[in-house]
Amino acid sequence: MRINNARYVISAVKKEQYPCHHLPEFAMVGKSNVGKSSFINSVTNRKKLAYTSSQPGKTRTINFYSIDDKFYLVDLPGYGFARVSGREKSRWATMVNEYLTLRDNLRLIIHLLDIRHPPTRDDLTMYEYITYYNLNHIIVATKVDKISRSKAKANLDTIKKHRQVSDGILIIPYSSQNGQGREKILEIFQQNYNNLHLREK
Numbered sequence: 096m097r098i099n100n101a102r103y104v105i106s107a108v109k110k111e112q113y114p115c116h117h118l119p120e121f122a123m124v125g126k127s128n129v130g131k132s133s134f135i136n137s138v139t140n141r142k143k144l145a146y147t148s149s150q151p152g153k154t155r156t157i158n159f160y161s162i163d164d165k166f167y168l169v170d171l172p173g174y175g176f177a178r179v180s181g182r183e184k185s186r187w188a189t190m191v192n193e194y195l196t197l198r199d200n201l202r203l204i205i206h207l208l209d210i211r212h213p214p215t216r217d218d219l220t221m222y223e224y225i226t227y228y229n230l231n232h233i234i235v236a237t238k239v240d241k242i243s244r245s246k247a248k249a250n251l252d253t254i255k256k257h258r259q260v261s262d263g264i265l266i267i268p269y270s271s272q273n274g275q276g277r278e279k280i281l282e283i284f285q286q287n288y289n290n291l292h293l294r295e296k
């Protein structure tokens with residue numbers, strides 16, 4: 096798959112604000128600062144499509160991006176930002192839960208984990224949620240350019256163990272900095288796009 100034209104469509108905090116269309120959506124989840132916005136910029140080859148920041152916890156909306164009018168990438172607000180109130184946390188949970196459980200267009204969840212660290216408690220909670228609702232997902236291990244190859248391999252093994260990824264769930268090491276993993280991601284987008292068409296027939 097090639098991406099020629101990516102555009103920001105809308106930001107939503109509740110389902111009434113989601114865009115109305117019949118295209119598949121691939122949604123990103125992960126902790127604040129894991130690299131969700133950078134991932135969107137890098138796969139679409141656009142430097143500033145999604146807002147990226149070194150200040151975590153800034154994205155508090157669900158952001159929809161249309162890709163070649165074929166599918167949508169959806170940037171969900173990040174979790175695990177320590178300095179937010181209980182109220183803010185429950186607002187986050189309501190928003191993300193509503194999208195993940197009610198959005199019919201959702202075809203694939205891309206769960207981003209920082210390859211440099213073992214999964215956090217919040218990462219594991221999100222994983223349990225994804226498997227509980229039996230949602231189609233892959234894992235993207237971000238910032239692979241920041242560690243050595245041997246450390247990356249060891250940390251991927253740790254992720255596999257934590258997540259009991261014996262059931263063929265894909266884990267893709269990724270770098271928004273140098274594009275490692277990008278081709279694989281585009282392949283997966285293509286597959287999920289094709290699957291949808293098969294289902295419709």
Ligand SMILES: Nc1nc2c(ncn2[C@@H]2O[C@H](COP(=O)(O)OP(=O)(O)O)[C@@H](O)[C@H]2O)c(=O)[nH]1
Binds near residue numbers: 131133269272
């Ligand atoms: N070296 C490197 N830095 C990254 C990568 N992905 C994200 N970052 C940096 O990590 C910080 C947070 O990224 P961002 O995309 O805003 O995270 P988000 O909160 O999950 O949307 C920014 O300073 C990015 O430049 C990556 O693959 N490699």
Ligand SMILES: [Mg+2]
Binds near residue numbers: 131133147148
């Ligand atoms: Mg972001």
